[in-house]
Amino acid sequence: MPDRLVSHGQLVTRRRLLWRGAATSSPGVLWLLVFLAIPCLLLLALAFASRGSYGQIIWSPTWRNFRKLAGYGVFGWSADYLWILARTVWLALLTTILCILLAYPIAFFVARRSPRWRNFWLVLLMIPFCTNLVIRTYGWQLVFSILSPNLYPGAIAVIIGMVSSNLSFAVLPLYTSVERIDWSIVDAAEDLYASRWSVFRHGILPQTRPGLVVAVIVTFIPALGTFVVPDLLGGSKTMLIGNLIQQQFGASRDFPFGAALSFTLMLATLIALGIYQRRAGEAGLV
Amino acid sequence: MTRNRRLAATTTATGMALLYLPLLAVVVLSLNQSRLGLHWGGFTLNWYARAWKNPAVLHALTNTLLLAAASTAAATVLGTALAIGIARYPWPRWTQATFSLLVHLPVVTPDIIFAAALLVVFRLLREMTGLFNLGMGTMIIAHVTFQIAFVALVVRARLATIEPEIEEAARDLYATNSDVLRKILLPLLAPGIVAGALLAFTLSLDDFVISFFTSGPESATLPIYIFSSLKRGLSPEIHAVSTVIFLVTAILAVAMQLLSRSD
Amino acid sequence: MKLIIALLLCCISTFAAAAGDLHLLTWSDYIDPEIPRQFEKLTGTSVKIDVYEDTEAMMAKLQAAGGESQYDLVIVTDHAIPVLAKLGLIQKLDPAKLPNAKNVDARFVKPPYDPEGAYSVAYQWGTVGIIYNKKLAGFTPSWSMLLDPARQPGKFLMLDSMRDTLGAALKLNGASVNADKPDDLKKAMETLIAAKQSEKFAGFSGSPNAARQVAGGQADLAMAYNGDALNAIKEDKSSSCDYVVPAEGSIIWVDTMVITSKAPNPDAAHQFINHILDAKVGAQLSNYIHYATPNAAAVSAIDPQSRNDTRIYPPEDQLKRMEYLKDMADQTSLYDEAWTAIKSR
Numbered sequence: 015m016p017d018r019l020v021s022h023g024q025l026v027t028r029r030r031l032l033w034r035g036a037a038t039s040s041p042g043v044l045w046l047l048v049f050l051a052i053p054c055l056l057l058l059a060l061a062f063a064s065r066g067s068y069g070q071i072i073w074s075p076t077w078r079n080f081r082k083l084a085g086y087g088v089f090g091w092s093a094d095y096l097w098i099l100a101r102t103v104w105l106a107l108l109t110t111i112l113c114i115l116l117a118y119p120i121a122f123f124v125a126r127r128s129p130r131w132r133n134f135w136l137v138l139l140m141i142p143f144c145t146n147l148v149i150r151t152y153g154w155q156l157v158f159s160i161l162s163p164n165l166y167p168g169a170i171a172v173i174i175g176m177v178s179s180n181l182s183f184a185v186l187p188l189y190t191s192v193e194r195i196d197w198s199i200v201d202a203a204e205d206l207y208a209s210r211w212s213v214f215r216h217g218i219l220p221q222t223r224p225g226l227v228v229a230v231i232v233t234f235i236p237a238l239g240t241f242v243v244p245d246l247l248g249g250s251k252t253m254l255i256g257n258l259i260q261q262q263f264g265a266s267r268d269f270p271f272g273a274a275l276s277f278t279l280m281l282a283t284l285i286a287l288g289i290y291q292r293r294a295g296e297a298g299l300v
Numbered sequence: 301m302t303r304n305r306r307l308a309a310t311t312t313a314t315g316m317a318l319l320y321l322p323l324l325a326v327v328v329l330s331l332n333q334s335r336l337g338l339h340w341g342g343f344t345l346n347w348y349a350r351a352w353k354n355p356a357v358l359h360a361l362t363n364t365l366l367l368a369a370a371s372t373a374a375a376t377v378l379g380t381a382l383a384i385g386i387a388r389y390p391w392p393r394w395t396q397a398t399f400s401l402l403v404h405l406p407v408v409t410p411d412i413i414f415a416a417a418l419l420v421v422f423r424l425l426r427e428m429t430g431l432f433n434l435g436m437g438t439m440i441i442a443h444v445t446f447q448i449a450f451v452a453l454v455v456r457a458r459l460a461t462i463e464p465e466i467e468e469a470a471r472d473l474y475a476t477n478s479d480v481l482r483k484i485l486l487p488l489l490a491p492g493i494v495a496g497a498l499l500a501f502t503l504s505l506d507d508f509v510i511s512f513f514t515s516g517p518e519s520a521t522l523p524i525y526i527f528s529s530l531k532r533g534l535s536p537e538i539h540a541v542s543t544v545i546f547l548v549t550a551i552l553a554v555a556m557q558l559l560s561r562s563d
Numbered sequence: 564m565k566l567i568i569a570l571l572l573c574c575i576s577t578f579a580a581a582a583g584d585l586h587l588l589t590w591s592d593y594i595d596p597e598i599p600r601q602f603e604k605l606t607g608t609s610v611k612i613d614v615y616e617d618t619e620a621m622m623a624k625l626q627a628a629g630g631e632s633q634y635d636l637v638i639v640t641d642h643a644i645p646v647l648a649k650l651g652l653i654q655k656l657d658p659a660k661l662p663n664a665k666n667v668d669a670r671f672v673k674p675p676y677d678p679e680g681a682y683s684v685a686y687q688w689g690t691v692g693i694i695y696n697k698k699l700a701g702f703t704p705s706w707s708m709l710l711d712p713a714r715q716p717g718k719f720l721m722l723d724s725m726r727d728t729l730g731a732a733l734k735l736n737g738a739s740v741n742a743d744k745p746d747d748l749k750k751a752m753e754t755l756i757a758a759k760q761s762e763k764f765a766g767f768s769g770s771p772n773a774a775r776q777v778a779g780g781q782a783d784l785a786m787a788y789n790g791d792a793l794n795a796i797k798e799d800k801s802s803s804c805d806y807v808v809p810a811e812g813s814i815i816w817v818d819t820m821v822i823t824s825k826a827p828n829p830d831a832a833h834q835f836i837n838h839i840l841d842a843k844v845g846a847q848l849s850n851y852i853h854y855a856t857p858n859a860a861a862v863s864a865i866d867p868q869s870r871n872d873t874r875i876y877p878p879e880d881q882l883k884r885m886e887y888l889k890d891m892a893d894q895t896s897l898y899d900e901a902w903t904a905i906k907s908r
Contacts, residue, residue, distance in 0.1 A: 031389055034477075039385020039399075042378040042448055046402050049445040053417035054409075060420055067893045068646050069626055071423075088900045089749045094907050116318075119311035126308070137557045142319040144549045148508050148523045149542040152530055153322025156329060167766065178318045185315070210304075239410025242508060246530065249766045250759065253907050256412050263416055263513065265619035265725075266903055267627060273420065276413045283410060419627070426629050433629035517586060517613045517624075517633045531616065532591060533772045 054280075060273035069267030079274035095258070095275075102254040103282065105169075106237035109176040113184035113233050114226070116177070120185050121192040136189070143182035151175055151246045158247075167249025175243040180236065184229045191225025230290060235283055255279055323546055330539035347540040357541055359518075360525040367436065367511070367521060368504040371443035376497040378444070379451025384485070386452075387459045406449040415513035418442050422514065435516030442514045443504045450503060451496035458492025491559070498556050505549065585610045585831040588621065588630065589638040590818070592771040592791065593687075595851035602838050608831045616769030617724040618643055625652050625823065632825035635832040641676040641817045642726065642888040644683055653821045655681045660833035663840035666860035671817065675887070683819035684836055685857035687790070687849065690815050690877060690885060691727050692808040694777045694792035695784035704807040706735040708784060710758040717783025720776060721758070723767035725902040726888050727814060728755065731786060734811045740886045743894040752901040756908050767906075771795070778802045788816075789874050790854035797853070806874050812884035815877075817857065 061079055064072040085091045124135045142150060154175045158166035165171050195218065203217040219226070241256030248254075255275060262272030330348070334341025351357050386399045406414065418438070425432040432438060462485070470484050486493075508523040515524055522545060529538050587599075591614035599610035615621040618640055624630040625637070631652045639647065647653045658664065664684060671685040693709065695702055699716045707714045709721060710732055722728050730740035732751035742748060758764065765782050773785035774795035780802070787795075792806035820839065822832045838844055846864030849856040855875050856865065869875050877885070891898060 028390060032391065035385050035389025035391065037385075038389075039382050042382025042385070042452065043399070043402065045378055045445065045448060046382075046405070049418065049421070049441060050405060050414075051402065053421040054405075054413075056420055056424065057413070057417040067895050068650055069622070070650070087904065088745060088897060089752065089904070092904065094904055098907055116311055116315050119308040120315045122304070123308040123312040126305075133557060137554055138316070139319070140553045140557060141550045142323065144502055144506060144553045145323065145546050146506050146508060146523050146526075146542075146549070148527050148530075149326060149545060150322050152526070152534075152538075153324075153326045153542075155530075156325040157321050160325070174318070178322065181315055181319060235408065235410060239412045241412060242527075250764075250906060256410075258907060259412055259416060260513075261903070261906065263419055263627070264623050265617065266899060267619070267623050268899070268903075269420060269423070269627070272416060276416050279410060280413055283408070287408070422629075423627055430632075433633055435629075435633065516628060517588070517630065518611070531772070532769065533775055 057273045057276055060270055061277045063270040063273075065268050065270050069269075071269055079271045082271060083274055083278060098253055098255055098258055099278065099282070101252070102238060102256070105173065105176065105254065106234055108173060109180055109237045110184075110230055110234045112173070112177045113180050114188075114229060116181060117184040117188045117229060118192075121189040124185075124189055125192045125195070136186075139182050139185055142178075143186070147179055147242050148246075150179055151243050154178065154247055167247060167251065169248065169252050171247040172244050172252050175247045176237055176240065179240075179243060180233045183236070184233045187228035187232060188222065188225045191222040195221050227290065231287065234286060234290075238283060238286070239279055326539050326546065327543045329536060330543045332536065332539075335536060347536040348544075351537040351540040351544075354537060356520075356525060357522075357537070360520050360522045363436065363519050364505065364521040364523075367439055367443060367519075368501050371440050371447055371504050372497055372501045374440070375444045375447030375451050375500050376493060379448040379496060379500075380455050380489070380493055382448060383452040383455035383459055387456050388464070403449050403452050406446040407453070411507075411509040412513075414446065415442070415510045418445070418510070419513050433516060434514055434519075436519045438514045438516070439511055439519055439521075442510050443507065446510065447500035447503060451493075451500050454496035454499060455489060455492045458489055458495070462488050495556070495559060498552070498559065502549070502552055502556070505545075505552075583608060583828070583831075585636065585828055585835055586634045587612045587636045587638075587835070588624065588634045589614060591616060591769065592794065593638065593818075593852060595848055597851075598839070598844060598848060601844075602835060605838070606831070606834055608828075608834070610835070616772075617722075619725055622646070626650060631823040632827065634823050635826040635828045636835055637821050637823060638686055638818050639683075639821055640888070641674070641819065642890045644676050644819065644821065645890040645892075647821065648682055652824055653682050654824045654826070654829070656684065656822060656836070657833060660830070661837050661840065663837045666840050666842055666845070666858050668857050668859040671857040674817065676817075676890070677819070683821050684840065686818045686820050686839065687852070687854040688815065688817040688857055689789045689854045689875075690808055691722075691730070691786065691788060691813050692792070692806055693784055694774050694787045694795065694804055694806050696777060696780075697803045697805050699783055702784070704809050706731045706809045706811055708809075709786060710735055710754050712757055712761045715758075715761055715763045718763050718765045718781075720765050720768045720773040720782050720785035721755075722773065722786040723769060725898055728767075728786065728905075729898055729901060730814050730886075730888065731809075732758075734809070734813060737811075740814055741889045741891065743891060743897070745897055748897045748901045752904055755905045759905065759908070775799075778804050788854075790852050793853040793872075793874060808877065808881055808885070810884075812886065814888055815882065815885040816888060 060071070062075045062077070064074055064076050064078060066072050083095050085093050085096060124132055127135060154171065155166060158171055199221070200213060200217040203213045208216070239256050240254065241260045244252050244254045244257055259272050259275045259279065262268045262275060331343055331345070332341055333344045333346070382403070386396070391399070422432045422434060422438050466488070467480050467484060470480050475484070508527065511521050512524055512527065515521065520528070522541065526538055526542060529535065585608050587610055589612060594612070599612065603609045613634070615624065621637070621639065622643060625647065661684065667685055673680040677683045693704070695708070696717070701714070701716045702708060708716060709719050726740070729748070729751050732754040733740050733742050733747060736747070736750050736754060738747040738751070768776070768785070770788045770791040773782070774787040774791040776782040777785045778795035778799040787806070789806055796802060796804050796806070820836050822829055826832055839848065840858060842858065842860035843864060845856050845858035845861030849861065850866050850869060853869060853875060856862065862870070873881070
């Protein structure tokens with residue numbers, strides 16, 4: 015690219031422009047570097063540090079935290095932490111699937127309203143999404159204790175709580191795609207006597223793929239790292255990795271182990287993103 | 301076709317129930333005379349009065365608003381500058397990609413990892429300098445960090461709809477750089493900036509995990525206050541406080557929607 | 564612009580108001596609200612109270628959250644003092660500022676957990692036991708009521724406190740609450756995990772909340788501290804609950820007042836400690852929260868009902884079965900690992 019270029023009505027070198035760009039963007043970039051990128055790197059480094067007997071951080075490298083995660087504790091081997099990881103992934107998957115299953119019909123419903131009413135329904139969906147998670151979750155404590163005390167605390171209560179808290183996340187991006195569906199394709203498929211599933215798979219799914227991708231990502235990732243819902247609705251029997259991390263940075267005062275857990279969670283998130291991007295790229299299939 | 305319509309309608313009803321049942325429970329119980337809430341004891345606004353007089357509640361409310369206002373102000377300025385700085389200058393491809401990554405990082409990272417990372421940094425900074433005690437300051441820093449990304453993304457989206465030719469035209473008319481910024485770009489960007497600020501404000505009000513990890517003794521926000529009270533035993537005052545929060549966020553949500561429509 | 568100035572002024576005024584205050588960190592429901600009010604009237608310093616539910620959370624606040632420079636006075640339990648001293652989080656008290664220290668009973672001066680009496684002054688002492696509904700069939704004063712799935716008579720809660728709950732399991736299995744062998748801890752861990760898997764288990768909780776749930780009928784029995792149990796029983800007059808120390812033995816604890824190493828207002832902290840040590844205030848405190856006072860001068864002003872209550876002042880034969888918790892130094896990791904395993908499974 016030529017170094018001198020005519021732009022902005024003046025003769026401005028590209029370098030001069032970039033200096034100006036740097037000046038404008040640098041406060042923001044610096045902030046993000048100092049308070050986001052570097053802390054994440056520090057967390058990674060901490061995952062390999064040791065813990066003193068009273069919760070101090072000792073910067074001598076060790077694999078202890080990852081061995082502990084793999085189950086090698088003071089009392090012998092036990093699969094506790096691996097179970098927690100597995101439980102977390104499973105619950106997050108279940109929540110995402112349930113949310114998507116609910117989100118599609120809801121998106122269709124809203125899309126079919128007249129334009130005036132559509133906004134009404136969207137606002138109705140937005141309001142819980144904007145309300146604080148703690149309030150929504152302890153509201154479920156109340157609902158369960160009135161309607162069905164046996165379900166709470168327990169895994170079913172956690173699932174219901176998680177679906178409820180993530181539902182709006184799933185519907186809104188999906189809706190943006192559903193709104194733009196070319197219904198003539200769907201009608202054509204139905205005219206050809208395609209089964210309902212075929213209509214969906216070949217007519218609707220490909221058209222809504224962008225929104226679906228966003229919806230899955232935006233539902234699955236927070237579900238992986240959640241700790242409020244299992245903490246308030248799961249009693250002490252449904253511990254997820256979010257709870258474990260919160261415990262390490264709280265009462266257990268084991269920052270290095272907490273860092274190792276966070277690293278694992280981040281890895282799980284990136285793997286999930288990667289898998290999803292790759293599969294979403296495959297022809298037609300989601 | 302009608303089968304589909306009925307399915308859509310029932311699912312929507314179920315979805316709405318899932319979304320609003322807990323909130324409804326909180327609202328109803330905030331008006332319930334009886335303390336335990338398992339049976340209706342009569343209608344009362346007593347709990348609202350008591351919550352209003354409760355110094356801990358008022359303190360938490362002040363903290364929440366202060367935090368949201370301060371962090372939104374800082375984040376809007378930094379985020380807007382960031383968006384303009386990335387989008388309006390001819391960066392090479394790899395720099396653009398790095399910027400993109402940096403801005404998307406807070407959006408993709410689970411809250412708890414972000415909160416943990418900040419906690420670690422603050423602890424190390426405290427051991428080195430003696431400052432950065434957990435409190436309002438650290439909370440504001442934490443909130444600004446994730447808000448910048450959201451503001452930048454919203455403003456960048458808005459920026460994309462403004463053709464650079466408008467700025468060129470202004471310069472043809474002898475506008476200086478600062479003129480272009482103040483009189484052309486910012487006014488055109490204004491709806492995007494306001495939308496970004498409103499989003500940042502809502503995110504700050506709504507946040508729990510990050511605030512929970514980075515808060516100190518005097519800096520409990522309303523969500524933190526509610527959470528700690530839950531651990532100690534529910535009092536209907538909490539229901540009153542929560543109902544008020546719910547109503548305020550409802551109004552904010554409507555405002556956001558109306559604003560994005562008038563665009 | 565004006566908005567920014569207004570915000571800044573708000574911030575400044577908030578911080579300024581905080582400058583002369585005394586910041587107290589203590590167990591929840593652990594002080595008569597009148598006492599800080601009286602203190603403010605006497606000295607003009609207002610007291611800001613922050614509460615915690617278990618010792619580990621308190622240590623996290625001091626160690627990891629910068630609490631040692633934000634709180635002045637902390638009420639900590641005996642076994643935490645050597646740790647806090649070692650970590651440099653508390654400072655030595657100035658005896659010259661504590662004339663009322665002479666009121667403390669000789670038993671609590673220069674105690675094993677603070678051999679020179681340099682860091683702490685006793686606040687209250689008490690026991691760990693079970694609060695239970697008297698109408699429960701098959702209840703005997705034993706830890707197996709909570710920890711043996713074959714004998715649990717009803718819905719129960721355990722204390723969200725590492726040393727207390729592990730201590731109960733250790734006692735049930737015949738070990739000391741200060742066990743340092745991995746086998747003892749492992750057995751205690753397995754006992755607690757089995758107890759937790761029972762469907763009668765209703766969760767971990769802080770002591771005041773657990774006691775209130777039993778008194779209010781939402782649970783049948785729970786581990787709790789004696790004062791919290793007695794307070795809950797008193798509050799809920801319709802309840803028929805009682806508190807008992809199990810036959811296998813239990814924990815006797817002493818809570819103390821300490822001053823943080825970087826306290827913003829150490830003078831006020833000393834003044835407050837001295838205020839609590841006053842004979843009349845000490846009696847007022849114990850009469851309100853139903854714990855035992857270490858203040859010899861206050862004993863005569865204690866309610867006769869409390870003074871003769873064996874649940875607050877246990878007799879010699881019960882005291883023999885109770886142990887003080889000790890700081891386990893390097894063996895603490897055994898307890899930490901066991902506790903994390905119990906919470907996660």
